[in-house]
Amino acid sequence: MATDIEQELSEVFDLVGSSMPPLPPELADQVRRGVRTYRRRMGAVVVAAALVVAGVTVVVVNNGLGGKPAQKISAGPQQRFRQSDSNVVAMTATTSTLYVATNAYPKGLVTAYDRATGGEVGAANLPAGPSSVAVAPDGTVWVTFYPSNAGHRPGVAEFSADLTKRSMLLTNDHYLPAAPFDVLPFGRGRAVLATDQGTVTVTLAQPGGSQPVQATRHNATVMAPSAKNYLPTRVAVVGGSVATLGTTDGGRSRLIINAGESGSADSLAAVQGTEMTIASSQEGLWATTGTGATATLELFDATLHPLPTGAVINTASLPGGADRVWTSGRTVWVATERQRVKLTCFDYASPTSGPSATITLPIADSVQRTDPIATGDITIAPTEQQVYVASPYGITNYPVPAACQ
């Protein structure tokens, strides 16, 4: 005879187990894709092992015959990172690791690659597709994600550097009222999020920890009332303040500076533009504004006053206009598009910039596809020595040209 606790277990299990939402009909296809990825990885391991064996054999034979070792390629892409069928949404890199956030409908995935070998060193699933990834000064990895059609809520996750531990905050009325688009982490669990209801400051437990979450909403002051149609989509730091970039559905942009790290105070300054992108550097905040050949690159201080940028920043050196901007240390990277997408880089030390260098994308992949890509198709993660470029052709890294180092 069942005891009370057994009876209650049956009832509770039944209630919890049967309250699961229906899974998406694409689940079987998703499983098949996962298996294909697994088989490709296993195949790659076998091929790699075979190549190692073959390589050893060739070296042994060459040495035996007195032949020359194979010539090393010193220019162009050095390495390709294997990716599944999913799309790369955002990337960021530390000195040792490349973090890649990909959309794997209906979920998301963040993967860590060893920059030295290109090998995968960790991966973690996300409840839904990612919108941004960033690394905090303390090495924790932050990822924001959108809601999914499968009913998953949007939110933000903080991972340990190896992606094995996590702390997560999903949208809820208490702390995170809306979907986050971008994250600016400060370390020790603190970050500012750009959400579609304004900026939100959150404090999460250390990954794997169990401390309670704290969060503060700042949804009234992030954009002036007259600019309420601007949805904050990017956050960046400039001169100790938080810069927030808002965008309308029509592509109009408004960049504002909020006082203080939290970005909670009234806006101090604002500039308007079209389809702007922003990137922080020690010298100030770089911003592209406009589209097409007339798109310009500007540098702003913490009050959004323009700073001198040197002769390199003109339409001659940036043909096709400055569509998007990224930074790494003093190096500025700009995506331009005229016939082919190009990445132009230069070193900037106030008030002048050094010579520029350009990489034309993409270099054809293994199956020699030549479909054109647009600047909107790429995302990059620049570092001191390498720039990682994700495009529909996969992820490729290029050495940073000497002129830009």
Added chain:
Amino acid sequence: MRTADDADFTAFVAGSSRRLLGLAHLLTGDRYAAEDLLQGALERTYRSWPRINRDGAPESYVRRALVNASTDRWRRRRGVAEVGLGEARLAEADPSDLTASRDALMRAVRELPAGQRAVLVLRYFEGLTEAQTAAVMECSVGTVKSQHARALARLRTLMPSGRV
């Protein structure tokens, strides 16, 4: 894989994934971990689907894969608290009919070691006999009996006094 096998797999997933997700949720105590666990188990199943389908008990295979994976997960994460903070908050305001005592019971179940939890879930959610539970867990019936008894005893100590 033959088209017919593929169609069978799609039908199997459509027909049983919701209940299997419930099982995974009870085994892990975490909705998102449950989805990961289920997808992993289904991928393992798909790799050998023609054989598993021929054997005629694909759900048993997935169930075993889920139990093994949840035990592995518990071993890896032992001592590491992972909190889905937003989810935890939502649970407090969950409009479902879980009473406070049932909520306490679920929390107590989550405190159990993976093996004991699996025995309870297989017995009381899946409705398996001791022998069937032993088959899924690949252990003896005696082990199931002892895990079961220890799990119930542990639950009684974890529950607030006066309960169960």
